[in-house]
Amino acid sequence: MTTDTTTLLPHALPTCVNARIALFAMRRMGAHGLADARAAHAFFTAFGQGFRRPLVLMRVLMAELASTAAGTIAIAPCCCARMTPAEAALVSILGRIEMAPEKARLLTTDLLGVRRVENVLMAAAAVTAAFADEGRPVS
Template identity: 80%
Template sequence: MTETIALLPHALPTCANARLALFAMRRMGAHGLADARASHAMFTAFGQGFRRPLVLMRTLMAELAATAAGTIAIAPCCCARMTPAESVLLAVLTRIETAPDVVQLLMADLLGVRRVESTLMAAAALSAAFADEGRPFG
């Protein structure tokens, strides 16, 4: 049990919208950007307005993969806890509008690079898409 808590130290978010984003990140991270279950979850949550959040989630995941200097640890979808990297990603999505300086440092630490502007733009667009569809993070 203590090994699990050491590897997955963070509890799942209480926000249903953050849990949806986490699910989509986990599925796309493990099974590719075109994962059908991630697409179905976004369609179920957003209805006809699913395309923008889905495309922006794919964009964020592609930016993370292209920019990261190392690997980003993600847990399987069935895990009831989060990795530190997943926690940082959700913190970035939640705080991108209110604390841009903080999220820039968080993202730079996560990715191991200094230039994270393109990744932050993708995160900001995704956060805005969720909010515009009535599913803000937080």
């Protein structure tokens, strides 16, 4: 039995550049820890002098995801040109948290396998707001 990339990574990368920045940071922090230098550099490059707030809030989001999840959250290496279902859900949560919070809540509960996801949703909303405040809305 053979498996191809579209079976393991069924979702295309987001078309939104800002969502790709968030995805890159999630992949780096998920694989290498919250203090990953490449994730910090990507935020500095994208946000300039205003990089600290989005970076710190992304770290908070990743810590909340890790501490709340009932199981593992599958992430792909940074070089992958496709996304795992979990990554697609995370990007979708960031894109929907402001305009469709109930859909974001449902996605989050499905992703994490727990009912109480308020801390994760608050962190996701803060990340989304920080991106938007710096002129980089996630869609």
